Amino acid sequence: MIVGIDIGNTTVEFGIIRGEEIVSFKFASDRDKTVDDWLINIDFVVKDEKPMDILISSVVPPIEEKVEKAFLKYFGKSPLIIGRDVKIPIKINYENEKEVGIDRLVNAYAGLKLFKPPFIVIDLGTAITFDVVNEKGEYDGGMIFPGMETSIDTLFSKTAKLPKVKLEKPKILIGKNTVGSIQSGIYYGYISLIEGMVEKISAYYKFNFSIILTGGHSYLISSGLNIKHKVVEKLSMLGIKFLAEEML
Secondary structure, three states, X not given: OEEEEEEOOOEEEEEEEEOOEEEEEEXXXXXXXXXXXXXXXXXXXXXXXXXXXXXXXEOOHHHHHHHXXXXXXXXXXXXXXXXXXXXXXOOEOOOOHHHOOHHHHHHHHHHHHHOOOOEEEEEEOOEEEEEEEOOOOOXXXXXXXXXXXXXXXXXXXXOOOOOOOOOOOOOOOOOOOHHHHHHHHXXXXXXXXXXXXXXXXXXXXXXXXXXXXXXXXXXXXXXXXXXXXXXXXXXXXHHHHHXXXXXX
């Protein structure tokens, strides 16, 4: 058994990896949780099983530090931090490699294990990231946009009369009330953003890319996209799995 931990801005995912099987548990990315709070979560997930390896992919250092201490306290064994203890075997064409989020590189690496390059990984989470892997299998860079929920939260917090709405696919394109108008603007706006950016990236490189969707809103967006794509729900956890297998 391998335990993979993916620490993001919204959720912390614990994955129990046994061969091809991955069972995931998600907890809120609560920066106020203590080491002992995380110990309770660990105990709930692993139930005294002893993992071969524990790997952490993180973009939230304060939570990463507490989770690392909790695993050390629980097992007497420090987890391996991806990017620090475990290097991701992919060439990075970024001006400063340290600026690239580990989550983006883990996704790109997982994509290389699953698909033939070139491809674009589009991760629909707190932020929406486009990560380009070129025809040589190199991480070439990408784009970052506010996520769908982030846009809704900002709209609600910055306007006096607009309500906070549930993120879902609207029944009709043109909203007939305020809620419907916001839902349509967010949903179809992001559909257009994704389709438009894929077209621009393809024109920039002068070849076509395979498109991989992942993240919490990938299935929601997938249903409205008019471009060929694949949804890989657990791409980050698969990346952690593949990195653990590289170590064996």
